[in-house]
Every structure is written in C-alpha cells, then in structure tokens.
Amino acid sequence: xxxxxxxxxxxxxxxxxxxxxxxxxxxxxxxxxxxxxxxxxxxxxxxxxxxxxxxxxxxxxxxxxxxxxxxxxxxxxxxxxxxxxxxxxxxxxxxxxxxxxxxxxxxxxxxxxxxxxxxxxxxxxxxxxxxxxxxxxxxxxxxxxxxxxxxxxxxxxxxxxxxxxxxxxxxxxxxxxxxxxxxxxxxxxxxxxxxxxxxxxxxxxxxxxxxxxxxxxxxxxxxxxxxxxxxxxxxxxxxxxxxxxxxxxxxxxxxxxxxxxxxxxxxxxxxxxxxxxxxxxxxxxxxxxxxxxxxxxxxxxxxxxxxxxxxxxxxxxxxxxxxxxxxxxxx
Numbered sequence: 087x088x089x090x091x092x093x094x095x096x097x098x099x100x101x102x103x104x105x106x107x108x109x110x111x112x113x114x115x116x117x118x119x120x121x122x123x124x125x126x127x128x129x130x131x132x133x134x135x136x137x138x139x140x141x142x143x144x145x146x147x148x149x150x151x152x153x154x155x156x157x158x159x160x161x162x163x164x165x166x167x168x169x170x171x172x173x174x175x176x177x178x179x180x181x182x183x184x185x186x187x188x189x190x191x192x193x194x195x196x197x198x199x200x201x202x203x204x205x206x207x208x209x210x211x212x213x214x215x216x217x218x219x220x221x222x223x224x225x226x227x228x229x230x231x232x233x234x235x236x237x238x239x240x241x242x243x244x245x246x247x248x249x250x251x252x253x254x255x256x257x258x259x260x261x262x263x264x265x266x267x268x269x270x271x272x273x274x275x276x277x278x279x280x281x282x283x284x285x286x287x288x289x290x291x292x293x294x295x296x297x298x299x300x301x302x303x304x305x306x307x308x309x310x311x312x313x314x315x316x317x318x319x320x321x322x323x324x325x326x327x328x329x330x331x332x333x334x335x336x337x338x339x340x341x342x343x344x345x346x347x348x349x350x351x352x353x354x355x356x357x358x359x360x361x362x363x364x365x366x367x368x369x370x371x372x373x374x375x376x377x378x379x380x381x382x383x384x385x386x387x388x389x390x391x392x393x394x395x396x397x398x399x400x401x402x403x404x405x406x407x408x409x410x411x412x413x414x415x416x417x
Contacts, residue, residue: 092256093146095120095156095185097174098165099127101220102190104229106165108133109218110256111143118147120155120178127226134223135231136357148226156181161188161256167379168194168387175203184209186245191216192270193277194387197241207244214239214270214333217257219357233357237262239332241270268330272395277388278317278406279336280380285409286310287363288374292416295371303358311345311352313405320403321392327399376416385413 092115096103099121108131111117119127132142149155156162156178162185166174171194178187187204189196192212200210219233237260240250247263254261264270286309287300318336325333342348352358364378375381389410396403 092116092161092252093159094118094161094163094256095159096163096165097155097178098170099123099226100165100167101222101229102216102218103165104131104222104225105133105141105218105220105231106163106190106257107131107145108141108143108229109231109258111145112141113143113256113258115143115256116146117143118149118155118159119145120150120152120174121148122150123226124148124150131227131229133220133229133231136233141231152178152181156185157183159183159185161186161252164189164196168383171196171387172199172203175199179203182208186211186249188212191276192241192267193273193275193391194383195271195391197243197267197271198391209245210241210243210267211245211249211253212241212267212270214241214264214273215275217259235259239264239270241267243267265332266330268328269332272321272325272328272330272333272392274318274321274333274336274339276384277392278321279314280384281389281409281413282313282317283310284364284374284380284384285412286313289412292374292376295368295373296365297371299365299367299372300363301359302361302363303355304353304360306349306353308345308349311348313409315345315348316405317403317409320396320401320406324392324396324399324401324403327401328395381413381417385410385417389413 094110094115095118096107097120107117127148130144132140134140186209188211196212217238218231221230223229240261241264250261250263314336340351342351364375364380365372366375393410
C-alpha cells in the first residue's frame with residue numbers, strides 16, 4: 087500500500103493520465119491533476135481492467151494552474167504527448183521545488199528536454215514504455231485499463247535507489263532500473279514500431295480511400311514486419327556505438343525469428359486486437375489521418391532522436407532516414 091503522504095501531480099488528462107490517476111489514488115497516493123480542462127473532472131476517478139477489477143480514488147486537486155497542481159508535490163509525472171513536453175516543463179519549473187519529475191514514457195524526448203530546461207541537478211525519472219494500455223471511457227471520470235506490463239524499465243537521475251521501490255508500489259508493477267537515460271530514451275517501441283507500420287501502410291497510398299478503418303495490429307502484414315526488422319537493425323548499430331545495453335531487439339521482445347513469425351505475434355496480442363489505425367472517415371470510406379498523434383508525435387518527437395544521434399555518431403540508417411523523411415514531409 088502506498089503511503090498516503092506521497093503527493094503526486096499528474097500533468098495531462100489523456101488516457102494514461104486517467105488510468106495512472108486511478109491506480110495511484112487507489113493505492114493511497116494523494117493525486118492532483120494539471121489539466122487544460124479542470125471543469126470536466128469529477129472529484130473521483132476510476133479505471134477498470136479487462137477482468138473487471140476497478141481502481142478508484144479521490145483527486146486532491148484538479149487545476150489548469152501549475153502553481154495549484156504542482157506546488158508541494160513529491161512526484162510530478164508527465165502524461166503528455168511529445169509536442170507538449172517542452173512547454174509543460176517550462177510551465178511547471180517555478181513550482182517543482184524538490185519534487186522528482188518524470189514521464190510515463192521517455193521515448194518522446196523527455197530527458198533531452200529536461201536536461202536543457204531543468205538542469206543537470208534535477209531529480210528526474212522516466213519509464214521506457216508506458217505502464218498500461220489505456221483508453222478514456224468518460225472524460226474526467228473513468229477509463230479502461232486494457233493491459234499491463236510485466237515489468238517497467240526505469241531510468242533515474244539524482245534520486246536514491248529506494249525511489250524505484252516507491253514507483254513499484256505506486257504503479258503496482260515490478261520496476262527494473264536502467265543503466266542510464268539513453269536506455270529508456272532510445273526505445274524501439276513507438277518511435278520505430280509505429281512509424282515503420284505507418285510507412286508500410288500509407289507510403290504511396292497517402293490519398294487512397296479504404297472501405298474500413300484498418301486494424302493497426304490485427305491486420306498487420308509481413309511487409310510491416312520487415313520494415314520494422316530493417317529499422318531495428320539500424321537502431322542497434324546506433325546502440326552499439328553509444329554502448330547502450332539492455333534493450334531487446336523487436337524480434338526478441340516479441341519472441342519471433344523472422345517477418346512471418348513477428349506478424350503472427352503482433353497480430354494476435356489480445357490487448358491490441360481492436361486498436362484502429364490513424365484514419366479519418368471521408369465520403370466513400372477512410373483515409374490516413376496525418377494530424378493524428380501517430381504522425382505528429384512519433385516522427386518529430388520519437389524517431390527524430392534516433393535519427394539525430396545516428397547522424398551525430400556517423401551511423402548510416404538508410405531505412406530509418408527514408409521512413410523519417412516520408413513522415414516529416416507529410417506533417
């Protein structure tokens with residue numbers, strides 16, 4: 087059980103903000119929300135998992151003002167898209183005090199921005215992958231916790247080792263500590279998995295109209311898998327140059343050996359089966375939605391860091407370059 091004295095401010099009112107608030111509050115944490123829509127929140131929030139287990143608890147404060155939501159917090163957790171990380175850090179900086187500032191997922195540039203804005207002495211932490219698969223059910227009130235992670239890889243800076251145990255208790259998930267921030271920042275999750283899939287789906291078919299919204303994972307193809315495998319190989323050349331260890335290849339992570347087996351694995355994950363593609367309905371069917379966060383976040387605030395570090399370290403990444411340039415030209 088989390089000690090009631092642990093005060094957590096969650097920045098962001100999206101799906102993960104809802105679920106994290108519910109889980110942490112259910113464990114006894116004093117949870118505040120920094121949201122652009124404070125009037126839409128209730129005094130309690132809940133999340134329900136696929137087995138019907140309900141996490142619920144009260145919210146101590148919901149405000150659009152950093153001074154009200156952040157001041158006095160022990161932990162500040164960013165649950166915001168990549169394009170809001172820099173702005174959020176600048177907005178909360180005057181009110182952080184001695185709080186540990188972290189992010190629910192590090193691959194959108196959190197540590198790069200935090201080092202610049204908060205300085206090298208800041209107490210920072212970040213997960214490699216999001217702790218839950220989440221969806222909002224009723225904004226400000228309830229959400230769906232669609233899937234858990236077996237464990238969470240965590241990077242910490244200027245924090246005691248015991249802090250990992252605090253987060254393990256808060257998120258009710260085992261935590262493993264990374265060697266450094268690059269191990270969680272340079273993930274081959276969304277920055278490669280999403281962008282590679284989008285490229286294989288829509289490259290050369292940017293204006294095509296489909297008769298349905300493609301299921302992003304259930305309708306996965308061998309072509310998508312091969313693009314991922316090729317991008318991942320380039321990614322690991324970068325990791326080798328930076329001496330970053332502890333990150334599994336996509337084939338290892340998904341317990342696969344080639345494109346066909348990777349397709350079978352990804353297309354059959356229960357929690358992913360009903361997730362649709364970033365598409366918008368138009369007369370006659372569905373088209374790619376280039377304003378979706380799959381595009382506006384995973385290219386400029388995900389794959390960007392991999393590409394820039396590869397260029398800085400003279401690592402050739404022709405497939406990553408091709409995918410990145412395609413996506414950035416679209417947005």
